[in-house]
Amino acid sequence: MLESQRRAVSRGTMLRRERDPADGLWVLQSGWAVSALGMPDGSRQITKVHLPGDVMGTPGAALSGGTETVSMLTGGMVSTFSRAQLTSVFRDHPRLSALFFVLVQVERLSLCDRLASIGRTDARARIAALLLDLAHRSRLADPAMGDRLALPMTQEDIGDAVGLTAVHVNRMMRVLADEGLIEREAGAVRLLDEANLARISGYVSRWSEPDTSWLPKPAE
Amino acid sequence: MLESQRRAVSRGTMLRRERDPADGLWVLQSGWAVSALGMPDGSRQITKVHLPGDVMGTPGAALSGGTETVSMLTGGMVSTFSRAQLTSVFRDHPRLSALFFVLVQVERLSLCDRLASIGRTDARARIAALLLDLAHRSRLADPAMGDRLALPMTQEDIGDAVGLTAVHVNRMMRVLADEGLIEREAGAVRLLDEANLARISGYVSRWSEPDTSWLPKPAE
DNA sequence: CGGTAATTTGAAGAGCCTCAACTAGGGTGG
DNA sequence: CCACCCTAGTTGAGGCTCTTCAAATTACCG
Numbered sequence: 001m002l003e004s005q006r007r008a009v010s011r012g013t014m015l016r017r018e019r020d021p022a023d024g025l026w027v028l029q030s031g032w033a034v035s036a037l038g039m040p041d042g043s044r045q046i047t048k049v050h051l052p053g054d055v056m057g058t059p060g061a062a063l064s065g066g067t068e069t070v071s072m073l074t075g076g077m078v079s080t081f082s083r084a085q086l087t088s089v090f091r092d093h094p095r096l097s098a099l100f101f102v103l104v105q106v107e108r109l110s111l112c113d114r115l116a117s118i119g120r121t122d123a124r125a126r127i128a129a130l131l132l133d134l135a136h137r138s139r140l141a142d143p144a145m146g147d148r149l150a151l152p153m154t155q156e157d158i159g160d161a162v163g164l165t166a167v168h169v170n171r172m173m174r175v176l177a178d179e180g181l182i183e184r185e186a187g188a189v190r191l192l193d194e195a196n197l198a199r200i201s202g203y204v205s206r207w208s209e210p211d212t213s214w215l216p217k218p219a220e
Numbered sequence: 221m222l223e224s225q226r227r228a229v230s231r232g233t234m235l236r237r238e239r240d241p242a243d244g245l246w247v248l249q250s251g252w253a254v255s256a257l258g259m260p261d262g263s264r265q266i267t268k269v270h271l272p273g274d275v276m277g278t279p280g281a282a283l284s285g286g287t288e289t290v291s292m293l294t295g296g297m298v299s300t301f302s303r304a305q306l307t308s309v310f311r312d313h314p315r316l317s318a319l320f321f322v323l324v325q326v327e328r329l330s331l332c333d334r335l336a337s338i339g340r341t342d343a344r345a346r347i348a349a350l351l352l353d354l355a356h357r358s359r360l361a362d363p364a365m366g367d368r369l370a371l372p373m374t375q376e377d378i379g380d381a382v383g384l385t386a387v388h389v390n391r392m393m394r395v396l397a398d399e400g401l402i403e404r405e406a407g408a409v410r411l412l413d414e415a416n417l418a419r420i421s422g423y424v425s426r427w428s429e430p431d432t433s434w435l436p437k438p439a440e
Numbered sequence: 441c442g443g444t445a446a447t448t449t450g451a452a453g454a455g456c457c458t459c460a461a462c463t464a465g466g467g468t469g470g
Numbered sequence: 471c472c473a474c475c476c477t478a479g480t481t482g483a484g485g486c487t488c489t490t491c492a493a494a495t496t497a498c499c500g
Contacts, residue, residue, distance in 0.1 A: 022431060037336045040422045045336035059332075062325040064431035068332065083434045090318040091436035097317045098310040104324045105282040111331045112279075112288065116257045116265035118339045119383025123456070154478060163339025168456055170480060186465095202260045211242060211284035214303045216311035343488070374446060388488055390448060406497080447496065454489075463480070470473085 006079045015070040015078065016057060022064055024082040025057040031076015032152050035068040036160065044069075046161040047111070049130075049153070051137050052076075058104065061086055074152045094216045102210045109206050118163045121202065123172045126162040128201035131182065135191055136205050147191045226299045235290040235298065236277060242284055244302040245277040251296015252372050255288040256380065264289075266381040267331070269350075269373070271357050272296070278324065281306055294372045314436045322430045329426050338383045341422065343392045346382040348421035351402065355411055356425050367411045 006029065009015065015026060018038055033050040035057075047068060050056050059067045061083055090097045110133075117129045135149045155173070156166040164172075176182045181197055183190040191197060198204075226249065229235070235246060238258055253270040255277075267288060270276050279287045281303055310317045330353075337349045355369045375393070376386040384392075396402045401417055403410040411417060418424075 037332055039336060039340050043340050045332075045339045047332040047335060059325050059329045061434075062322045062431070063329065063426075064433075067329055087318075087434050087436055090321070091314045094311045094314070094317070097314070097321070098307075101310070101317070101321055101324065102282045104321065104328060105279050108324060108328050108331065109279045109283065109287055111328065111335065112257055112265075112267040115267060115331065115335055115338065116259060118335065119265045120259050120263050156478080165457060166479085167458085167481090171456095174480085206283075211282070214281075214307050216307055376446080385489060386447085387449090387490080391488095394448085441500100443499090445496105445498075447494105449494080450492085452490085455487090457486075458484085460483090461481085463478100465478080466476090468473100468475085470471100 006077055008075070008077055009072050010075045011072055013072045015072070016060060016068070018067065018069045020060075022060050022083070024080055024086070025055060025061040026070070026078045026080055028052055028054045028056055029077035029079055032073040033070060033076070033078075034073055034157065034161075035070050037068055044160050045163070046157065048107070049073075049134065049161060051134070052141055055103065058107075073157065095218050098215045099212075102212070102215075106206060106210055113204070113206065114162075117201070117203075123162075123164050123168055124175055125201040126164065127158065127169065127172050128176065128181070128197045129203045130158065130162050131189060131191060132194065132197055132201065132203045132205075135194070147194070148185075149189050149191060150187065151189050152187055226297055228295070228297055229292050230295045231292055233292045235292070236280060236288070238287065238289045240280075242280050242303070244300055244306070245275060245281040246290070246298040246300055248272055248274045248276055249297035249299055252293040253290060253296070253298075254293055254377065254381075255290050257288055264380050265383070266377065268327070269293075269354065269381060271354070272361055275323065278327075293377065318435045319432075322432070322435075326426060326430055333424070333426065334382075337421070337423075343382075343384050343388055344395055345421040346384065347378065347389065347392050348396065348401070348417045349423045350378065350382050351409060351411060352414065352417055352421065352423045352425075355414070367414070368405075369409050369411060370407065371409050372407055 009031070015033070016023075028050050030052050033056060034046045035048045035050065036044045036046045038044050056070050056078075057068075061081075089100070114129075117126050121129070131149065134151070138145055138149060153161075154166070155169040158164075159166045159169045162169075173182070173184065177184055181191075181193050183192055229251070235253070236243075248270050250272050253274075253276060254266045255268045255270065256264045256266045258264050276290050276298075277288075281301070309320070334349075337346050341349070351369065354371070358365055358369055373381075374386070375389040378384075379386045379389045382389075393402070393404065397404055401411075401413050403412055
């Protein structure tokens with residue numbers, strides 16, 4: 001059995017702070033979380049919004065120093081993975097090791113997409129891209145969600161994710177709503193026109209199907 | 221023998237275009253290269269500047285679709301790695317697999333840093349952070365380089381890397397020079413005050429020493 | 441040496457931020 | 471049960487950063 005303890009965590013819990021020593025990693029079983037980097041001036045950059053099923057804290061597991069702050073946006077359940085377990089995976093399960101490798105590559109590519117979004121598109125497009133990304137990933141877990149995306153993030157959180165202020169996030173979401181692209185509800189958003197949202201944001205889904213053809217056979 | 225052909229490539233060569241089918245990966249033996257994503261409007265975001273010794277094209281090797289465009293900034297030498305070779309590494313070399321994993325984590329973290337730089341700092345700080353990053357990495361290969369960083373990038377390239385226009389890159393580099401933080405030469409930059417460059421950019425080096433304590437023993 | 445790419449500089453405007461005030465909800469304690 | 475507070479969202483005004491457009495200058499390469 002690879003996973004160990006399950007643990008209930010409440011909203012706002014920090015699973016790891018930036019300077020904490022490296023330990024294991026987590027799998028988010030339910031709820032939402034974020035990984036973030038703090039800046040010297042006190043602001044922060046959210047590097048990833050975690051949905052149920054996501055593996056969190058891999059950089060901290062693989063590298064020496066603490067790296068990102070991982071904190072809960074909602075209450076939820078996490079299960080922990082120790083470093084020793086990671087070691088044994090690489091020693092004993094070649095195919096699983098390669099799958100880990102693929103998984104990190106997907107994350108890496110997703111980061112590149114967000115880099116391009118923040119570096120090369122305007123505020124409206126960045127928010128559209130974030131919403132589409134969250135919607136596509138939510139849909140993997142819940143294909144029946146339709147166009148309604150549960151969104152337990154404040155506008156400040158959204159701003160920290162896409163490099164904007166909360167004030168400007170507010171204005172741009174109003175614009176998207178006025179254009180009929182989204183509809184806003186309490187703690188949720190309806191994506192009324194995903195095709196146009198994708199067009200204005202340049203969003204492409206990377207979550208289709210990773211290529212497993214090159215992995216070692218599941219021999220043993 | 222894991223590496224295969226070495227190949228000389230000239231400046232401007234595109235090793236892979238964004239939509240190309242997935243193949244292997246490369247190790248850059250000499251010269252500089254960049255990985256980039258193209259945007260619908262024709263602009264591009266450079267996701268990584270590659271220095272000699274870097275592994276390039278890992279996402280394309282691990283995932284199905286083509287992903288990033290990899291192109292040479294200067295002439296140089298690359299050696300290629302096929303997907304089949306990657307498969308055999310994961311099957312037969314647990315420790316090497318884990319090292320690959322660590323390597324990708326370092327890259328991932330480095331991307332997070334740049335995300336924070338672009339999302340949360342101004343133009344001057346972004347350029348300072350890029351210069352420091354390149355200097356630290358160059359220094360790993362050539363500890364004797366002193367404060368002189370060879371920089372075979374146009375200002376347009378720099379802008380594409382940090383999310384700015386070439387015009388504004390030009391102005392900000394002039395500001396850095398006027399402040400006495402850098403000194404500009406043809407195809408190179410002197411970093412006159414790395415401490416202050418780090419202070420204004422919030423740069424922290426991630427290239428110190430990855431933690432290898434958890435890796436499987438180099439048994440066989 | 442001619443031609444093209446890269447850098448430099450100026451001026452004007454757009455986009456986003458800052459500051460500030462106000463509104464709405466949700467929880468808490470009296 | 472209501473008063474209060476604290477968080478989150480909303481809206482306006484003004485200013486600064488960065489972009490855009492344009493032109494001139496310099497460096498590079500055949």
